[in-house]
Amino acid sequence: MASIAKFQKTSASVQAITVLPVLLAISLVHMLNDSMQAVVPAMYPILEKSLNLSYVQVGWIGFMLNMTSSVMQPVVGAYSDRRPLPMMLPIGMGLSLIGMVGIALAPQFWYLLFAVVFIGLGSAIFHPEGSRIVYFASGGRRGFAQSVYQVGGNAGSSLAPLMTIFIFVPFGQFGAIWGTLFAGMAIAVLLGLVPWYKKKLAQWELEREKRLASKTLAAEHANHPRMKFALGLLIFLVFARSWYHSGISSYYQFYLEHDYGLSVRQAQIPVFLFLAAGVLGTYFGGVLADRFGLKNMIVFSITGAAPFALALPHLPLMLVYPVIALLGFIILSGFSVAVVYAQFLMPAKVGMASGLTTGLAFGMGAIGAVALGKAADVFGLSSVMFYCSFLPLVGLSAIFLPSDRKLGV
Known part of the structure; x- marks a missing residue:
């Protein structure tokens, strides 16, 4: 276990002070990036009607x-x-911009899928590099830094119902063109961050020899069967x-329309409450994890949500609003914590740890x-x-995760 502590000490000079302006800037870009992704589920009710989509086709778009x-x-x-x-960050946002134009102009289902791929590629490029910037700017306050970063992303995702109400219901499919403004703003902010990022990478490279010495120990730790089991369980x-989140964010609005008789606009409100409360949960989850431990927050975030999740399908409409807000707050309180926990399990591979927890695992959720x-449909x-x-x-099953307190957190 000492390998992690040794690895962390070698990078102390590049993480000695939490750089809040950088954290806020990359969080803003995260919000803009995930806002573009949020355009897709936000348009489900519109696309279902305009392109006559089935539920399984809606699922394929999200997939x-x-x-x-x-x-x-x-991979990235x-x-x-x-x-x-560093320059891949603005280039990736350029791909997302192309995707937004494609969604606005797509004449049929298959064109729409092609446009969605561009947004996905742009996001795939952004997230691992964005997490590395957060790692450099954290100053050792990993839970806090990652929560600030993830708050931006979850805030962007929470905009989906509001975009449906104020943009896509009035303007239809072409309203997606507004997403190009998100891409343009993100590119501008990233171009401003690139010089700082390059400077930190140069410092990181100067410590290459020290880092390689401890990296061997960290790699041995990461390859230990217990750590492999922990990473697999975390994923x-x-x-x-992610399966549950997909169910609420993608289909709960249709459930509210069909079972509760709400309009398209009215059905967005509970979904918005779920996502918006999740923004607060993401922030406080990261902050509390620095104090109470990563594993404890992961256990709380998933098991603590279970009673509210089980009750939700049986509630009268009046109770749906407060319960779904509590549910969103609790279940997303472990969102950023999972990334930090993976980075502690894989301290020599920060980018891959981020990709596995926010990337591959969400891809598996997309199958859901x-x-x-x-x-x-059936x-x-x-x-x-x-x-x-x-x-x-x-x-x-989170109780079987190794305690991060033993990992030197």
């Missing part, structure tokens, strides 16, 4: 978005661990949470979006929402 960004994230992370490329937990959509949306509510119970 292509998440799988493209998710599967590529560990592994490559950038060896050779970071499984994130996978289960398709599976849930197919199940909804068995009905009410049945899917009922059985989906049991997914947070998987979080009970």
Whole structure:
């Protein structure tokens, strides 16, 4: 276990002070990036009607978005661990810009899928490099720094219902063109961050020899069977949470329309409460993890959400609003914590750790979006929402994760 502590000490000079302006800037870009991704689920009610989509087709759209960004994230992370490329950040946002134009102009389902791939690729490039910037700017306050970063992303995702209400219902599919403004702003901020990032990478390279010496110890630690089991279990937990998150963010709005008789606009409010409360949960989860431990927050975030998830399909409309807000707060309180925990398990591979927890695991969750959509077409949306509510119970297995206190946190 001492290998992690030794590895951390070698990088102390590049992380001695928390650089809040950089954290806020990269968090803003994260918000803009995930806002562009949020355009896709925000348009589901519009696209379902304008392109006459089935639930399984809706699921395929989410699958292509998440799988493209998710599967590529560990690949990008592994490559950038060896050779970071700061200029890839604005280039990746350029791909997302192309995707936004494509969504606005797509005449049919297959064109839409092609446009979504560009947004996914842009996101795959951004996330591992963005996490590395957070790592450099954290000053050792990993939970706090990662939570600031993830708050931006979750805030962007939470905008989906509001975009549906104020943009896509009035303007339809072409309203997606507004997403190009997000891409343009993100590119401008990233171009401003690139010089700082290059400077930190240069400092990081100067410590290469010290880092390589401790990296061998860290690699031995990461390859220990217990650590491999912990990483596999962590990915499984994130996978289960992603399935549930996909069920709420993608299909709960349709459930509210069909079972509660809400309009398209009205159905966005509970989904927005779930996502917006998740923004607060992400921030406080990271802050509390610095005090109470990473594993404790991961266990709380998933198992603590289970009672609310189980109750949600059976509640009267009046109680849906407060319960879904509490549910979003609790279940997303472990969002950023999972990334930091993975980085402690893989201290020599920060980019890959981020890619596995926010990338590949979410790609596995994207399979859930398709599976849930197919199940909804076959068995009905009410049945899917009922059985989906049991997914947070998987979080009970988090008790088998190694304590991060023993890892030197």
